[in-house]
Amino acid sequence: MSSHRVNIATARIDTTRPLSFTFDGRPYSGYAGDTLASALLAHGHRMLARSFKYGRPRGIVGAGAEEPNALVQVEAGALTIPNLKATQVELYQGLSGRRTTGWPSLEYDLKSLGGHFSRFMPAGFYYKTFQNRALWPRFEHIIRHAAGYGSAPVEPDPETYDHQHHHAEVLVVGGGAAGLLAALAAGRAGLDVILLDEQSELGGWLLSAPNSVIGGKSASAWLQDVAGELQSLSNVRIMTRTSAFALHDMNMIQAVEQLQDHLPPSERTKGQRRQRLHRIRASRVVLASGAIERPLVFGNNDLPGILTASAITTYLNRYAVAVGRRVLLLTSNDHAYQGACDLARSGASVVLADTRSVLNPAWERRARAAGVDVMAGYGIAEAHGGRAVKGAHLMRLDSDRNAVAGNGPFIDCDALGSSGGLSPTVHLYCHDGGRPQWDEKRLAFVASATGRAKAGIYVVGAAAGEFGLQKTLEQTRQTMTEALAASGKSSSLASFNLQTDEPDTIPARRIFRVPDGKLEGHGKKAFVDFQNDVAASDIHLAVRENYRSIEHIKRYTALGFGTDQGKLSNVNGFAIAAEALGKSIPEVGTTTYRPAYSPVTFGTLAGAHEGDTFEPRRFTAMQESHVRRGAEFEPVGQWLRPWYFPKSGEDLHAAVGRECLAARRGVGIMDASTLGKIDIRGKDVREFLNRVYANAWTQLAPGKCRYGLMLDENGMVTDDGVTACVTDNHFLMTTTTGGAARVMTWLEKWHQTEWPDLDVFMTSVTDHWATAAVVGPKSRQVLAKLCSDIDLSPGAFKFMDWREGTVAGVPARVFRISFSGELAFEVNIDASYGHHIWEALMQAGAEFDITPYGTETMHVLRAEKGFIIVGQDTDGSMTPFDLDMAWAVSMKKPFSFIGKRSFARSDTARSDRKQLVGLLTDDPKIVLKEGAQIIESDDIKSPMPMHGHVTSSYFSPELNRSIALAVVRDGISRRSDSGIKAGRDVLYAWAGGKAHKVKVVSPVFVDPEGARQNV
């Protein structure tokens, strides 16, 4: 119980608002303003986790997004959130949290046994050990139990999320001293500013250093003044609890805002989002994302009670928690001194060991005045302790080389902090390709002017490598003056008093791994990456095993993986790898920083794109009619189309059987509204159609329709449909349902880029027309009841004619076209009347038992006739000739058409291409699987030649047997009706583990003469 609450007047906790919470089932208390981590530390609760690989006891190391160990599970049931960093969980009344590691228990972890044998678990342990595939499932069971973290909820998420788009002139990421000043500069200049900060309140490091002086006042007073002025500016929007996690091209930043997680579930606003994804597009982005302190790497540096020096300072000054009564600090630089002074003044006994032999006299004076015992030129060889740190063995360091120069004292302590310098948070800068540069003077990777130049992105403060408060403020003022000038504005900060009380800094010692006088791997484990249990010795081992690229070393050792993404470990890892490789740090470089900066929930990424707004669902004007008649629906592109209309007790098969027979023998009705429709007008419309379709359009008279195949440049079929001539210069084209938008774009592309001279305009009218197809021998009788101004007689209104008239009192275009091979009329009306026309036709057809049918029956009817579905029977490699549709190609048109030249290619012209045929199984009851491979023999030897595959396969109610369409190599000449070579028509279809004997036939199974559609 060494960490404890102290009285710090300027701390950001509200002691008038105590909160109770539970952790691992035990009750605790804290205050508003605490994080779960600070509240647990206030109770002396330090061991929170067991490590990933060795099961070593672990405690809180950091105070924010960098935390590697303290991963906790918050709440239970559907609201549970796994693997939150305790350092980022804001405390609320009743919060219930628990550890995520330690199996079977935190006190006794099975893996810690392995820890004793850790020299048998080196880097690449899994790759090397579990090569026995047969045993792996057993190992896996144990490993998954032992190595796992938190658990995802199994219930559906009861919370909601959304996205919001913003446009700003200036976006500032980070609300610390630099970010506040940057936002103030831009805000005062009148620009539209958005300021983001991931914490619950603005201030950044100032919240941890409230006694620093800026412009003659305390940092906390300065913060209050600047934040107050920003809040008063209507052109400045401040968003706290909002973490910018990605920066994309064109200055687009993604940020996630926590709207509810800091509140007790009972106090969360109903209807409010849990989290919101903000997509912000800004003319200028100012990255004021600060820096993260990296710890020093020494033996047993992972014991609970060992933190970063800056985290110790934050817990003291921001949360009024002293991490210990006897605190040992180890530093390579000046930044640890302020915290050491504050800690000593709060009553702790503090020893500050500085690895440098020459100290900053100003800081040394201040530290000694505060009661800190300062030791120059020492490092830590190893820390001691079991479940908490108890002391450390110091070594005197050589003043130049990172080597042991002599023994040092053993220092008793109950908490230990280290500072190896600051690493700028350059993640966002790097997300769209920027590479940080190593700065040997600052000992940091900084966003450099020699990095990829990026217009409109500025980096200020510690993120730019300006670690001192004075330098941060001055560099921010300078950078914002330039940024504002680029926007044609001037800065009002010139006269702003930014004088601090900070002493001038002196250079830090260049040290990462603190030497213990032993060869690497022989002393106590010195950890680089806590979350993945990567020690300095593992990096050395990887190098000995000849890994050379840092990207490979990372993947072999797992350095920098995990939920902290190496925020503490990466730079130490790069430096240690550089040393092991005998290279400089710039030569080794960094691994790649990718979004997200910190974990983002799937819910946030999905936003409103779930449930009934997951994808657009397009409906026709007849939707209510279909629902009322019990239709089952299937998606076709974005459309939802009736699939079949089961009557009570019917399955798909029974319903389709009934629907098919109705269309063939009585009358059926289908909603064909989803077909794409394009109105094309202009004096060159015939010529345009000649070029975009394979067949000829010059002679088609007004009142007539024609089927056409649309090809790509390779001569392959990409779409088909019926186009009607309205007048000589006005046509109406239909496309496939799924192809409508693509065809429209295709036509516009060819017109705009290749044939702008053609006088033609195109407009999509897909949604304007609703279409009811009345199909079957009795369709004329049904239509006759509703239409008196069109002569429906076979002689006057022929197959492939269309007429304008009135149906059920509404102006209509009626097309005598058929996708079933039966007599059929497609009635097109303004979709506003879609419901009306459907109901009128149903009513008129009642006496003929008119039967609504869906896409499944449509597919069976068309397959019985050998009519193709583009995209099902074709796959982008089928020419019209492959489909045996030479009749739909006119090679005599004076101007070429798209795809024509490709017919002359040797591959397109060869005779043994895969061609569309019909297949009949020997056993009429067997319905082949679509996709079944066509083979020549039922003597299965693998591999064997595959000659094609089944594209469509159904049971035909009309024929009372199965039918199939297939593409088969040289298939047309194999057809039994071709009479060429006996026996070639017998093939096998391999499906369901069985070869089914099939006969190759014409794809037209019903009414091969085509008599029925002409009656």
Added chain:
Amino acid sequence: MSKPIMQSPLHAFGLAAQAKLVDASCGVWASETPLLGYISLRGNSADTAFVEATSRVLGAPLPTQPCTFVQSAKAKLLWIGPDEWMIVCARSALQALLRGLNEALTGIRHQIADNSGGYTQVYLQGKNARDLLSHTSVYDLAALQPGRVAGTTFGKSSVYMHRQGDGYCLLLRRSFADYIWRYLIRAAEPYGFGIARPERGEAQEDAA
């Protein structure tokens, strides 16, 4: 045979029965202005004959400034592209406008397509109407000044939008109306959502 009845794309939501007078109880109020007339018009705005003929019929010259619209006494004329406009009018005026355009443009290069069945219009108002659109659309709403019209995203779909009075007019396609309306309700949840009575008396559910 029953009397022909038109249905708007949002008919299934039964908006008329839920409509209320706009008050401060909701941050977003939406209403459909159903069953207007929509004409897709294409032509060459550099052709004076086309410009004069259309101007005569429509009561105002077609806007040629990109992303703008004008309201004439007869119709709203939206710029859609350099050679494309959408004419929005009362249903009762549709046939006369179609006839007028067809006659006036005889012999002049053009395209007229009646798209009245294919579109509807939604009006958004309330103190959070703009916030709502920032959730649905990527467009910079500060740039959507009065008189401007933008074709932009709406979730995974798209709309044309412009300001009208204190609110926003959205033009959307019939087949996407269900998706857009549901998306709109969902996006409005944090602000409170109400269904308003249509702004202008265009409801013609019973009109032939």
